Amino acid sequence: MNTDILVSEVGPRDGLQSIAAIMPLAAKKAWIDAEAAAGVREIEVGSFVPAKLLPQLADTAELVAHALTIPGLTVAVLVPNARGAEAAMAAGAHKLTLPLSVSETHSLANLRRTHDQVIAEARAIADMVRAQPKANRPHFEGSLSTVFGCTLEGAIPDAQIARLAASLMDAGCDEVGLSDTTGYADPAAVKRMIALVRNVVGDAALTGIHLHNTRGLGLANVLAALDAGLTTIDSSLGGIGGCPFAPGASGNIVTEDLVFMLQSMGLRTGIDLNALLAVRDIVKDALPGEPLYGFTPDAGLPLGFVPETASKEYA
């Protein structure tokens, strides 16, 4: 298990895209500022999708510009295709994530693209990235979504997952990620899937995982991923973004509980947990009526628990 863990905050993207309310730009900026000040080193600030599809994320370019002014912060965005990647690169994002649903049914339903079409977009994006001077190149990740099973197709064959992971790397991705879009993962599946994909792409090209807490297994699945040596874990402040498959249940892993677990285990996140907990107020005020999740915020920190202080050494 590695001792330095990168907590990648996805609330401003994955969280906000899942709820109907539109958070004002100023509140988003305040959220990102406060979380970065608490020591969070990577934030997915939005998605370059057409505003008519996701009006909640229409201000992504402005958010990228703002987040780029924060020293040491990796500014990540989701891009659904080459056009989105072009906009993301124009805005100056540090990291682009292209989702590829290993379930083709889900890919067609969500992105209206076949696997071959998504791989073609990946190739086009990789070409754009490589056309940049080296110092300006964003990191480009292809994220294998529905990799633990799909609500439409159920389990996806290993061979199909392996083939798609290889195709993303062939297309020019720097890395692939794993995403439990449906909340189907369990700790054994997490370890098995990491081994399967590593076998195709190599250890260095699989470092991160995006897990949901749909069936309450989120942090157990994180533990399995840490045991397998992954170092980047996605999560959402307050678990923002209810899961459409489980009304009232949080989709995303709660950043506060994740950071509490990591620090309890003696792992280093560089995050000031008390400062992180205080960020909830910003999100709560900006999304009236929207539930925030998390156990640690209610329970408080254990007596004698010594949280990390935000550290610049990781920046």
Added chain:
Amino acid sequence: MNTDILVSEVGPRDGLQSIAAIMPLAAKKAWIDAEAAAGVREIEVGSFVPAKLLPQLADTAELVAHALTIPGLTVAVLVPNARGAEAAMAAGAHKLTLPLSVSETHSLANLRRTHDQVIAEARAIADMVRAQPKANRPHFEGSLSTVFGCTLEGAIPDAQIARLAASLMDAGCDEVGLSDTTGYADPAAVKRMIALVRNVVGDAALTGIHLHNTRGLGLANVLAALDAGLTTIDSSLGGIGGCPFAPGASGNIVTEDLVFMLQSMGLRTGIDLNALLAVRDIVKDALPGEPLYGFTPDAGLPLGFVPETASKEYA
């Protein structure tokens, strides 16, 4: 990791003692019947404490008598002292658990007994157990509570925990258990504590753990315990029993989510998960207004998930 896991339901004891409402005896019987029919092989049905202290559990002797009529079910009870153990043995319980808080401050506050006094009770109980003909002897466990930290004392020194584990075995316990009374545990601490106590009592005398979900780490902590080779995991249906330290948060691990995790991982519980989920209705109807917890009940089972069927092979 062992593949056969014993899920020990503690809701009728730990759950009900934590809430003000008193569940009618008939509903408790229906709950126990339905859970046993779903394949749960061990249920802690109550506690032999004075009825004036815990009126919610005043019918424990009647429940033991009822539960003993269910073939294959291990009928467990909590006993705070030798007097309680005498009543438990008269009722015919299969398993007695005596809690010993490794924090002496907590022990005094909760049981109004010093460590030496609790060890003396353990010795008196063990003597009673051994005075029985072998076929009638209950299994006697000493449970090390607040072992992951105390809300009054904070962390408890390893040497003190090791000494108390040894004292319980010396007093004549068949086994010791670990209990995260305060919800302070994390996966690293679980592994460390299992190693520490095993080193004192041996592998065979530490098989079970009682974990809480106070800070959301419950199932991650279970995973750590499974990795370390433990085979008995306590949990409570619907996570019944709110945590006094975390209003609105569940204290106990939710049986439904635990069983879903275990079965997802390919471990065997002998439990029919769909039948288990249906038991919630009994508890819900019998405790109007009391919240039930759990993610899996809301989210449902993944497409293509094949739950175990209740098996008698474990009985």
